[in-house]
Amino acid sequence: xxxxxxxxxxxxxxxGFKLAGIDDTVxxxxxxxxxxxxxxxxxxxxxxxxxxxxMLNRIDWRLRKKLxxxxxxxxxxxxxxxxxxxxxxxxxxxxxxxxxxxxxxxKQEKS
Amino acid sequence: MAAATDVNPTRMELIKTKERIKLASKGHKLxxxxxxxxxxxxxxxxxxxxxxxxxxxxxxxxxxxxxALAETYHNxxxxxxxxxxxxxxxDIDIEVRxxxxxxxxxxxxxxxxxxxxxxxxxxxxxxxxxxDQAVDDFNEILAMVIKLAETETAMKRLIIEIEKTKRRVxxxxxxxxxxxxxxxxxxxxxxxEMERDSFVSLKSIKRKLEKxxxxxxxxxxxxx
Numbered sequence: 001x002x003x004x005x006x007x008x009x010x011x012x013x014x015x016g017f018k019l020a021g022i023d024d025t026v027x028x029x030x031x032x033x034x035x036x037x038x039x040x041x042x043x044x045x046x047x048x049x050x051x052x053x054x055m056l057n058r059i060d061w062r063l064r065k066k067l068x069x070x071x072x073x074x075x076x077x078x079x080x081x082x083x084x085x086x087x088x089x090x091x092x093x094x095x096x097x098x099x100x101x102x103x104x105x106x107k108q109e110k111s
Numbered sequence: 112m113a114a115a116t117d118v119n120p121t122r123m124e125l126i127k128t129k130e131r132i133k134l135a136s137k138g139h140k141l142x143x144x145x146x147x148x149x150x151x152x153x154x155x156x157x158x159x160x161x162x163x164x165x166x167x168x169x170x171x172x173x174x175x176x177x178x179a180l181a182e183t184y185h186n187x188x189x190x191x192x193x194x195x196x197x198x199x200x201x202d203i204d205i206e207v208r209x210x211x212x213x214x215x216x217x218x219x220x221x222x223x224x225x226x227x228x229x230x231x232x233x234x235x236x237x238x239x240x241x242x243d244q245a246v247d248d249f250n251e252i253l254a255m256v257i258k259l260a261e262t263e264t265a266m267k268r269l270i271i272e273i274e275k276t277k278r279r280v281x282x283x284x285x286x287x288x289x290x291x292x293x294x295x296x297x298x299x300x301x302x303x304e305m306e307r308d309s310f311v312s313l314k315s316i317k318r319k320l321e322k323x324x325x326x327x328x329x330x331x332x333x334x335x
Contacts, residue, residue: 002202002203002204003203003204003205004201004203005201005203005253005256005257012175012178012179015178015182015187015190015191015194016174016175016178016245016248016249016252017249017252017253018190018191018194018197019178019190019193019194019197019242019245019246019249020197020246020249020250020252020253021194021197021199021201021250021253022201022253047203047205047218048203048205048218048256048257048260050256068267071207071214071215071216071264071268072205072207072216073205074205074216074218074260074264075264076256076259076260076263078167078171078256079167079168079171079172080171080175091164091263091266091267091270094267094270094271094274095270097274098270098271098273098274098277099150099270099273
């Protein structure tokens with residue numbers, strides 16, 4: 001299945017990815033993100049959706065659940081300019097809960 | 112356990128419970144295999160993923176900074192103009208793969224690598240190095256995002272499924288199967304007890320009957 005990348009997010013994110021050569025961008029604020037994401041989801045051409053993490057945390061839980069459960073398209077939340085990201089922690093917590101060991105701790109031991 | 116005590120101590124119930132144990136252990140075995148297969152798949156992806164998230168967060172912070180710098184040196188219009196010249200075709204091929212009932216995306220990408228210095232697609236004279244820096248940063252970020260798309264969703268989905276499967280395996284192993292075994296034990300115990308009970312009562316009835324018979328015979332002998 002041939003598909004494209006689409007960026008849905010705030011102005012810096014959209015501008016940045018435009019400079020990286022992504023053509024399909026949708027600028028959205030916190031109030032419009034929900035509608036824009038739904039619009040993008042309906043378009044089957046898009047395979048990867050890049051969006052702001054902090055905005056993704058604001059959307060309706062139903063849409064959030066849908067985003068989490070579908071395999072196509074793939075939604076990638078981006079950290080904001082502070083470089084902080086809860087997404088990585090979330091996955092690490094999940095791993096810790098499911099497998100019983102902390103991946104982050106293991107990596108630090110190695111290095 | 113409450114359920115173990117209020118079962119009907121009948122042979123039918125015993126057979127049924129034994130059937131259930133058989134089914135539960137079969138399911139338990141299958142789920143265990145599923146869990147192991149999922150974990151195997153997970154570690155395969157984990158090797159690819161490494162610490163992409165952390166790297167991306169650092170890179171992203173740098174990217175935002177260089178972008179902000181570029182925006183201060185040039186205005187928005189100019190940046191947009193430059194970005195129009197930078198459009199590139201990215202071929203993304205997404206296939207949904209099914210691993211033990213978990214749908215994970217399989218992404219292959221073909222991106223033409225074009226470095227802005229070797230093949231400038233926008234005016235080098237009219238722009239500053241700030242834009243070059245931002246473009247460079249975001250190109251790297253884009254590459255990371257694509258790599259992340261390959262691994263992160265798959266990892267997340269797999270780990271959730273692993274947890275679910277693990278919980279099921281444990282529930283079967285430590286709750287359902289022991290309870291059913293308790294039930295069968297209870298039923299067999301009750302059945303044996305009932306058997307002994309009836310045996311004893313039969314014996315005593317027999318003894319009583321014999322005694323009556325003997326008494327009657329003795330009475331008849333006395334009368335004769």
